[in-house]
Amino acid sequence: MAAAAPPPKPEELQPHPVKDQLPNVSYCITSPPPWPEAILLGFQHYLVMLGTTVLIPTTLVTQMGGGNEEKAKMVQTLLFVAGINTFFQTLFGTRLPAVIGGSCTFVPTTISIIFAGRYSDIVNPQERFERIMRGTQGALIVASTLQIVVGFSGLWRNVVRFLSPLSAVPLVALSGFGLYELGFPVLAKCVEIGLPEIVFLLVFSQYIPHVMKGEKRIFDRFAVIFSVTIVWIYAHLLTVGGAYKNVPQTTQETCRTDRAGIISGAPWIRIPYPFQWGAPTFDAGEAFATMAASFVALVESTGAFIAVSRYASATPMPPSVLSRGIGWQGVGILLSGIFGTGNGSSVSVENAGLLALTQVGSRRVVQISAGFMIFFSILGKFGAVFASIPAPIVAALYCLFFAYVGMYVI
Numbered sequence: 001m002a003a004a005a006p007p008p009k010p011e012e013l014q015p016h017p018v019k020d021q022l023p024n025v026s027y028c029i030t031s032p033p034p035w036p037e038a039i040l041l042g043f044q045h046y047l048v049m050l051g052t053t054v055l056i057p058t059t060l061v062t063q064m065g066g067g068n069e070e071k072a073k074m075v076q077t078l079l080f081v082a083g084i085n086t087f088f089q090t091l092f093g094t095r096l097p098a099v100i101g102g103s104c105t106f107v108p109t110t111i112s113i114i115f116a117g118r119y120s121d122i123v124n125p126q127e128r129f130e131r132i133m134r135g136t137q138g139a140l141i142v143a144s145t146l147q148i149v150v151g152f153s154g155l156w157r158n159v160v161r162f163l164s165p166l167s168a169v170p171l172v173a174l175s176g177f178g179l180y181e182l183g184f185p186v187l188a189k190c191v192e193i194g195l196p197e198i199v200f201l202l203v204f205s206q207y208i209p210h211v212m213k214g215e216k217r218i219f220d221r222f223a224v225i226f227s228v229t230i231v232w233i234y235a236h237l238l239t240v241g242g243a244y245k246n247v248p249q250t251t252q253e254t255c256r257t258d259r260a261g262i263i264s265g266a267p268w269i270r271i272p273y274p275f276q277w278g279a280p281t282f283d284a285g286e287a288f289a290t291m292a293a294s295f296v297a298l299v300e301s302t303g304a305f306i307a308v309s310r311y312a313s314a315t316p317m318p319p320s321v322l323s324r325g326i327g328w329q330g331v332g333i334l335l336s337g338i339f340g341t342g343n344g345s346s347v348s349v350e351n352a353g354l355l356a357l358t359q360v361g362s363r364r365v366v367q368i369s370a371g372f373m374i375f376f377s378i379l380g381k382f383g384a385v386f387a388s389i390p391a392p393i394v395a396a397l398y399c400l401f402f403a404y405v406g407m408y409v410i
Contacts, residue, residue, distance in 0.1 A: 025313035025359050026217070029097060032364035037221075041360055042368030044224045046376070047386065048401070049101045049348050049369070051394030053078045054262070054387045055182070056102045056343050063114050064132045064342075065125035068265030075262060075387055076377045077272040078102050078341045083373030085332035085345055090363050090370070094317060094325035097355065097366040098308045100332050103346035104182065105300060109293040110136055110343055113286050130277050133340050137280035140337030140344055142287035143294040144330050150298070151327025157319040160302065168306055175303035175349055176405030183402055186395035190255040193235045194392030198399055200227035205357055205400070221358045224397060231393055232257070254391060262387050266380035277340045290344070294333060297346040301329055304347035307405050311352060312361025353401025 027033050033041065057074040064070075078101070085100035113135055122128040150156045163171070187194030204223035212219070219226065236257045238244065244252050305325055309317050317325075332345045355361050376383030 025311075025361055027360045027362045027365075028313040029095075029361055029363050032362040033360060038362065038365050038368055040222060040225065041358060041362075041365045043372055044222065044358070045099060045351055045354060045366060045369035046372040047224060047228060047389075048350050048354050048394075048397060049082065049099050049373070050387055050389065051350065051391070051398065052102050052104060052182070052348070053082065054389075055391065055394075056104065056107060058391075059107060060110055060114070060342055061129070063111065065122075065128035067125075068261035070129055070265075072262045072265035072267075072380060072384060073270070073272075073276075074342055076266065076270060076380055076383065077276070077339050078343070079373045079377035079383065080272045081332070081335050081339050081341050082345065083370040083377065084335060085329075086366060086370035086373065088328050088331065089325060090367050092324075093328035094305055094309075094321050095363065096305065096308045096314065096317075096325070097312050097361050097363045098305060098325075099348040099351040099366055099369065100329065100345050101348040101351075102341065102343050103297050103300075104179070105297045105346060106140075106290065106293045106344035109139075109286075109289045112289055113139060116283070116286065118283070131281075133277040133342055134279065134281045135283060135286060136290075136342050137275070137277065137337045137340050138282040139286040139290035140333055140341075141280060142282065143290035143344065144332075144334035144337060146291050146294045147298055147326050147330030147333060149330075151323050151325070151330055154320070154323055156298070156302075156326050157323035160319045160322050163302075168303075171299070171303040172307045173406045175300050175307065176353070176402045176407075178300075179349055179398070179402050183395050183399040187392050187399065190251065190390065190392040192238070193231060193255055193390055194396045196234065197227055197231040197393045197396035200230055201396060201400055221360065223357065224354070228389065228393060228397075232389060235390055235393070257388060257390060262384040263381065266384035268381050269378060270380050271378055272339055274338045275340065280337065294330075294344060297333075297344060298326055298329075300349075301326065301347040304349050304352050304405070307349075307352045308347065308355060308361075311355040311359075311404075314361070349405050350398055350401040353404035356404035357401065 032038055054075055057071045061071040061074055082101040089098055089100050114132055119128060119132055122131060201223055204226050205220045208219040209217065239256045239258055244256050305322055336345050
């Protein structure tokens with residue numbers, strides 16, 4: 001009689017078991033790296049979030065009627081509020097290493113407010129800018145109640161309870177791939193700068209670590225700082241060398257390192273304060289339109305929170321924690337309306353991708369980056385220097401970071 005076959009081993013039954021946490025993450029949420037490394041990583045997060053922070057005022061301020069001074073003040077205000085919101089989210093919200101910055105989701109709604117009929121008769125550009133900013137303030141204050149109520153009341157907790165892995169994957173993927181219009185299309189506006197940036201970024205982050213293996217990971221962990229520094233110097237040499245003297249104005253504004261107008265318009269020291277543009281005004285149509293954008297940002301941030309928890313090697317978030325984070329994000333939109341950023345806030349998807357690249361999910365690193373945001377928003381001239389990085393360089397970073405978020409797997 002033949003002997004009975006031995007029972008199968010657990011790994012034979014499930015050769016690829018599902019893991020709650022990602023392997024190879026060097027520093028998780030509560031295990032920060034050494035202070036020098038943490039400061040550099042925090043500064044790297046600050047550089048990455050600058051792209052959207054500068055892009056939004058560049059898109060909106062001119063249409064509002066403002067100039068370089070108004071653009072610089074709006075960038076400062078966005079940075080200041082982003083730093084406060086990031087601190088609140090890491091301390092009281094989900095407590096994940098999530099950067100809360102300006103959201104492009106609100107830009108179409110803000111543009112609709114700009115072209116509203118009640119501002120069309122204003123001739124003075126300065127007065128028109130301030131009136132529109134006060135209108136966006138009122139709309140953001142009203143729209144913030146959506147996420148505050150849905151988050152803190154627990155309604156969103158009841159929704160995400162039914163969010164299975166099958167539905168979470170496409171949600172997170174769309175959060176990353178849905179922003180690709182800020183990547184390759186912007187990079188293509190100045191290929192001679194954007195293409196070297198993405199090549200250097202890939203070399204430092206993907207190839208050098210395989211060639212130069214060592215205990216300390218330097219090139220891939222600080223690939224953003226290395227690549228941006230090299231290409232920024234290269235772009236400045238092209239500018240001072242006269243490479244863009246006889247090119248169209250749009251090309252000069254995109255490629256040159258001296259056409260942002262932020263450095264000249266930024267004050268040396270300025271602290272953004274509530275209602276700096278005046279008392280907010282309220283309009284029902286503008287408020288409902290901004291509330292719709294707030295709901296879109298809510299869904300997008302839900303996917304980004306899931307990606308951040310994954311790349312920070314955290315255990316899956318309970319629905320109650322995610323709902324609380326949405327509530328604090330609503331508080332962030334409220335602060336955006338009070339301070340007058342001209343735009344709402346959400347989880348920075350590009351910074352979630354940076355977590356995946358560096359494999360450092362420390363909460364302290366993101367809190368240090370929030371400190372950089374507040375510091376450079378107050379010291380306007382110094383912050384404006386970093387904010388003047390040409391947009392194609394930042395867009396090249398986005399091409400990789402959005403891909404990291406989009407390829408999220410459970």
